[in-house]
Structures are given as C-alpha cells and as structure tokens.
Amino acid sequence: MKTSLTPPQPSAPAALSIAVAINPRAAFGGRGRNTPGQAGDMVVARLRSAGHVVSVLRRRDYKALQEAVDAEIATGAQALVVVGGDGMVHLGVNALAGKTIPLGIVPAGTGNDAARGLGLDPNDPEAAVERFLKACQSAPRSVDLGRIERAGQGPVWFMCALSAGFDALVNERANGWRWPRGPMRYNLAILRELATLKPLHYSLVVDGAVRQQKAVLISVSNGISIGGGMKITPDAKYDDGLLDLFVVSPVSRLTFLRIYPLVFSGQHTSHPLVSIERVKEVSMASVGLVAYADGERIGPLPATIKVDAGALQLWV
Template sequence: MRQFTAVVNPTAGGSTAAASLLQVARLLREAGAGLETEYSHSLAHAQDIARKAGEQGRIVLAVGGDGITGGIGGALSGTGTVFGIVPAGRGNDFARALELPADPAALADILLHAEPRPVDTIEVESAVHRRTVVLGSVYAGVDALANRHANQTRLLRGAAAYYAGGLRAVTTWRPADYRVTVDGEEHTHRGYTVVAANSPYYGSGRQIAPGARVDDGLLHIVMIKEAPRRLFFTLMNELKTGTHIRRPEVRVLRAEELRIESTGPVPYGADGEVEATLPVTVRVRPGDLPVLYRPADTA
C-alpha cells in the first residue's frame, strides 16, 4: 500500500489547508495507506521536507495552493519522486489543469489508485533565481504586479482576489518594451505581458493559454500587445473563457525555451510565489515529474 508524506502550507486559502487534508487523510488511512503530515513554516522548509520524504521512497503530497504546489513539484522535478496534490489554496490552477476533483472521496481514489503520469516542468533561470523549477507558468508584466496585489489581499479569496489585484495593477501599469527570444528567434514586443505557460490556467481559473498541456513538451507563449485600457479590461473578462486569444492584440507561440528582456524594470512571477525583475530565461523540462492524476480521456 502506498506511503504518503503530506506537506501542509498552514496559511494557504485563509488557513484552510489542514481542514482540507482531514477528510482525504481519513480515507487514505481507512484504505490502509500510510500517511505522515508535516507542517511547513516557509517554502524552502516545505521543499526540504519533500526532498527527504522522496529519498525515503514516499509519495509527496502538496497541501495548499499554487505556491506550495509549484515549489514542491519543482523541487522534486527530475528526482523520480511521485507527487500528488491536495488543492487548498486561493488559485489551485495546476490542480485545475490536472482536473483534480474537489470531492474528498474522488481525490482519495486518485491518490490511492491512479498510476503516476509524467508531466512537464519549467526551469527558471535569472540572476536572482538560479535554476528554480516551477510547474504552471512564468509571467512578466502587469499580471506579476496583479498577483502581488492579490497575495496582499486579506478580505477577498479565489478569483475575486485576483480580479481585484488585476484592476489595481492595470490602473497604474504602462506598456513595457520587451525583447522576447523564442527558441533562438528574437521578437520585439510592446505591451502588457509575456506569459510562458505549461498549464492553461493562472490567476484562479483564468485561461491565459487555453491550448497549453502539461505533457506536450512545449510552453505556450502568450503576448498581449499595447491596447487602450478599456480594451484591456475586456481582455481580462475574456480570460475566463480563453476567447482573448482570438483578438489581434494577442499573439500565441509555442517553444521549448524563452528569454524575456525589457528596456526598463519589469516584474516577473511564477506559480504565485517567485518574484523578481527581468531578464529571465525559461525552458521546458519534458516529462520530468511523475504526478498522480487521471486525465479525462482515461477516467
């Protein structure tokens, strides 16, 4: 029977992570699985716990939101450790991409019986973050600022926090000048953002890259050009369904490696946690992490 170590972010989702684990934990133990629970006091601490558990041959569960999910998943990338997710944060975007169920019984069934499937990860390299690995997306521009505002919000949760953060960011953002090198080909870009997506979702369910897949060995590069502010608000609403990619102001490319530079200071982020300033290089690591999930076509 499987042996799990659950690494809990006690501050995720308004301190609901431990509660989210309780029902799943009971079902795992009733089925005969072993489960140890560890509470992290920082992302680095969570990663350290996860690596040690993996070295012992245990399946590592990230309990929280995209920050701890991406941080632990990135730390385990390339190690062969099997990874599972108990979604319990504000966004849960990588869990959404894997179509993980909210129902505890259905989630426990996946953790107990699903075969590990390899997913891609993203290597992030910059002067600040040397060889950091994340799971969902890297974004440079107004969305990085919006995410910072959302993380500072205490009164709102989920999509509402990200929407409020986006509104606040857009009111002060000015289009930036980027140099974007996609698999060796250089592009100039003036606009709001450049996103390298491994997952379709970011910002609590917004489909920034609706065609992205976690297992295709490619990053989807989404660039939103300079546009009137009123149009950008329209684009924000269209992110709910992914229809923004039909607009001429939006360009989508696919690549294995991306270099993002800018003429002025532009913030970038990744999986809701990594915060720094351009330049940054990102590259896909195909099939680098075995994850417990059940794709819809095999359910």
C-alpha cells in the first residue's frame, strides 16, 4: 500500500498582546500617512490582521499616555509599539527600561533620530510595521540606554542623547514661544541664540576624572544623531556598553556657522574644536543650564549620566 507523506506545515506565529501607544499630538499639524494619527490607525490594523491582540492607547497628553502605558505593561502586555517621534520613543524607553518586554518603533514624527539610528526609514511607517512583525518572531535585540540621575529625582532613561548647551538653549527658547508653529519656531530660536553665542562653563567628572570645561555645546550620546538628523556622534553604537561624550569648544559665530552644516553629514568630527570620547559615566554641572534628552526637557543641571548596558529589548 502506497503511503503519501504530507510535509509539515510551518506553524503560524503565536499571537501577542501588544499595546500600541500613539503620539497625542499631530506632527506640527501635518496630514498624511506619516502623522501619528494616520500612522497609528495603519499600525493597529496591520497588527490585528497579523493575528495579534492590540490595545490602542490614545490620550490627551503625554502624562496621561505614560500612565496608560504603565498600566498596560503591569497587566501583562507582551510588547509595546510606539507611534511618533523621539518623544514617543523616550516615553517607551522609560516604560520598559530594565524589563524583558520588547519595544517596537514606528516613526511618525519630526525628529525620528532613534528610528534613523536603528536603520528605520523615518518616512516609511509601513516598512517599520513589517520590520516589527518579522522581528517579533525571534528573540529581541538588547541595546544600551543612557540613565540620568539628578538629586531628589527618579532616574530618567534616554535612547539618543542628553544635551546641555547651544541646542538645549534653542529648545528652551523655542518651547517658550507660542508662535510660529512648526519647524520655523526652532529655526528662529537658533538665530536668536546665535546672536548671543558665548562659551559656557562646565564642571565635569568623566569616568572619575575631574575637569573644568569651556564649551558651546556638550552632549552625552547613546545614538548617532539628534535634532532630526544631526550626526553629532556618527560612530556611536547602541550595544557597545559605552556612551559618546561630544564637546564643541568655544568658537566664534562665524566658525560655528561653518561647522554646523557639517554635522548633518558627520564631517565635523575632524575639526580641531570638536572632540568625541567613549565614556561610561559623566557628571555635569553648569549654573543656569537646563538639559534635554531625546528632545524632552529633563531639568536643570547638575546631573550624572551613566550607561545602562543592555537595558532595553527591541523588536525592530
């Protein structure tokens, strides 16, 4: 008697319980597939069509959204997907730092530096969802995070970089203006800060070594870029167990304007007034200076920034 053998069929990927957090603010009021609202609808539909159980998290502001994310994680979500820019990645990172629950990222914002550093196309949210669906069938990737400690405050983690200097001053000024809306507000803030560009005085402790530093900008990077593609530390890696200390020494306005465009291609690193070094811990103080991380306001210095090796699990 002839027996016919049927080859084993591949099993379908197990259904996951996935929380999808969608940026509560549209990207500067834009429309289309790359805005958080439109991209969020697409992400939810695609994940559900793949058989996953999806909880949709939309809230009126970031604080309420963070609380909703924390609640989903506490009640058993197996993954978190954030839809938006670096602020949403920052939210996800702080919900999942030190946990085994993976983070997925769908870029739909104005900066998207974390997405760029992870090889995601910031203009293609559909491709990011497909990357997630493929990645979630395998073990997640472990990456490092930066951890910020300030006296009397709980720790805050970042994916891209902490900045305290010219770019932080620009952010602080732009955030204080209600008009104009969109990227023009940031560009005008740059021009305003350039008009008063001057060296800042920092007290640093870098891996235990005390130093006094004059600079116009200092960043402690975990990723490659900030500010929507400014490749301040183009050789940084998310999984080397180190952070990159980026310093721009005092320069004239004219020299700064010559260096500034080079940052977008990463060609500034050979300039004699630019230094980058690999570190594990930096303590930083500067009177009156406020720090930003992943584009989010952290608060006044002093602060200590440490690397948390392998602190985040990613499905990207």
